[in-house]
Amino acid sequence: MLSRENMLQLFPKSARFVDIYLPFIQAVTNQYQINTPRRVAAFLSQVGHESAGFTVLLENLNYSADGLAMTWGTRFAQKDSAGKYIMVKDGSRLRRMPNADAQGLHRKxxxxxxxxxxxxxxxxxxxxxxxxxxxxxxxxxxxxxxxxxxxxxxxxxxxxxxxxxxLLEEWQWAVASAGWYWDMRRVNRLADGDDFEAVTKSINGGLNGHAGRVAVYQQALSLFEVCQ
Incomplete structure (x- = not known):
């Protein structure tokens, strides 16, 4: 089910890494019974999102003040007397107003x-x-x-x-740790159902980037259902 060709179809930016990570992905999906189209599609969509399409193995925390306010609003965004975020217009969109802590941590x-x-x-x-x-x-x-x-x-x-x-920045252990976490959280059971939001929440703790995860999931599901 998992081949170089379909991994690159899903994650084209990972071309320079695919020959390294693919054997580990194949081994881990076999080890943890991630072995149906739904399970494989769910796994790849989630780990693909978390790793920027199989290109990044270390969290990037180089946030601007605005980024901090949008990502951790309760900590880094200003609120009005009613406890609502103060919003400012930035071109055609609205963004939260960073507080003093966010300004002090800008790009650190x-x-x-x-x-x-x-x-x-x-x-x-x-x-x-x-x-x-x-x-x-x-x-x-x-x-x-x-x-x-x-x-x-x-x-x-x-x-x-x-x-x-x-060590988790090395492909072997980067993939192995993802398999461990998936199994530990029993995500196969969630992937077997129809509630993909539950899959995202089990990995992310919320729904950050959920729309992008769904898009890859649907693409992968169509691909692997044909492969069966």
């Missing part, structure tokens, strides 16, 4: 990671630097110390990812 990816990921996901305080150390890596963007530890125990039977988290 390490500081942003340490702010937004501190004291959660098993990370220490902002000054610990663990937000940056355990930022998103791998095809599915494993994030946070707790998830790195759990992933490490599953893949290596030890905690090596806590000291060498950059």
């Amino acid at each position: 990816p390490e500081a942003i990671a340490n702010r937004v990921y501190s004291d959660r996901l098993g990370n220490g305080s902002e000054v610990s630097g663990e937000g940056w150390l355990y930022r998103g890596r791998g095809l599915i963007q494993v994030t946070g110390k707790n998830n790195y530890r759990a992933c490490s125990l599953a893949l290596f039977a030890d905690e090596r990812l806590l000291t060498t988290p950059q």
Whole structure:
């Protein structure tokens, strides 16, 4: 079902990596029984979105102040006295007004990671630097110390990812970690159903980029149903 040709049809920007990652994708989908058109289409659409089409294995946190306000509004956008976001017109669209914190973190990816990921996901305080150390890596963007530890125990039977988290930037472990996360969250069961939003929420925690995920899912589903 998975071939070089159909991967490039779905993710043309990944041409320079496809011969590296494809054997790992084939192995992981076999290992975790991601073996029906619905399951394969769902898996590829989700990990493809998280990795910018199989081209990026490390989270990019180089946000502008505007980007921070749009991505983490509760932290970085100004609100009025009624608690509603203050919106400003930017050409033909409206955007949230960044607050002072957003302005101070503008284009400072390490500081942003340490702010937004501190004291959660098993990370220490902002000054610990663990937000940056355990930022998103791998095809599915494993994030946070707790998830790195759990992933490490599953893949290596030890905690090596806590000291060498950059292993998830290597294709073998980038793909393996995505398979582990998919299986751990039991996403095959969700993929078998008709609620694709539930699949996205299980991976993303919300519906960020859902429309793009749906588009790839539908394209992949049509492709793999023909291949069967």
